[in-house]
Amino acid sequence: MNTGLTPLEPEECKSKTTSKMSKSLQQAYVIASEGHDLDFYKQVLADFQEESARLEAEAQTKKEEAEAKAAAKADKDAKAKDGESKDKKKKARKSKAADEDDIEMEDAEAPKSSKKRKKDADSDGEGPKV
Numbered sequence: 001m002n003t004g005l006t007p008l009e010p011e012e013c014k015s016k017t018t019s020k021m022s023k024s025l026q027q028a029y030v031i032a033s034e035g036h037d038l039d040f041y042k043q044v045l046a047d048f049q050e051e052s053a054r055l056e057a058e059a060q061t062k063k064e065e066a067e068a069k070a071a072a073k074a075d076k077d078a079k080a081k082d083g084e085s086k087d088k089k090k091k092a093r094k095s096k097a098a099d100e101d102d103i104e105m106e107d108a109e110a111p112k113s114s115k116k117r118k119k120d121a122d123s124d125g126e127g128p129k130v
Helices: 010-015 023-033 038-090 095-100
Strands: none
Touching: 010 023
């Protein structure tokens, strides 16, 4: 026996404080306080299920359209890439011009070395390990 379920009267729904409840639960209490019969709640459930199915179908069609659009774009990019590969063979490289523009600065300092020197074995810092 489920002892967590208790009968709910419409008068209790009107007097119950809803300040700490979520908005959906508050709306449920408002509907419950109106005192509808069981057929009304069955219709509310059927409407909700129909709308959920409709929204899911719309989401599925949008997903399919996006996939089709992405596939068309991939085909278009592949065709464009084939045309570019032929053009790239004809173009000369410009890397030599970029090297000529590089100028050395005389006053720039060289970065300091971050390597540490190892201590000599005969240094005063540490004694022999025993």
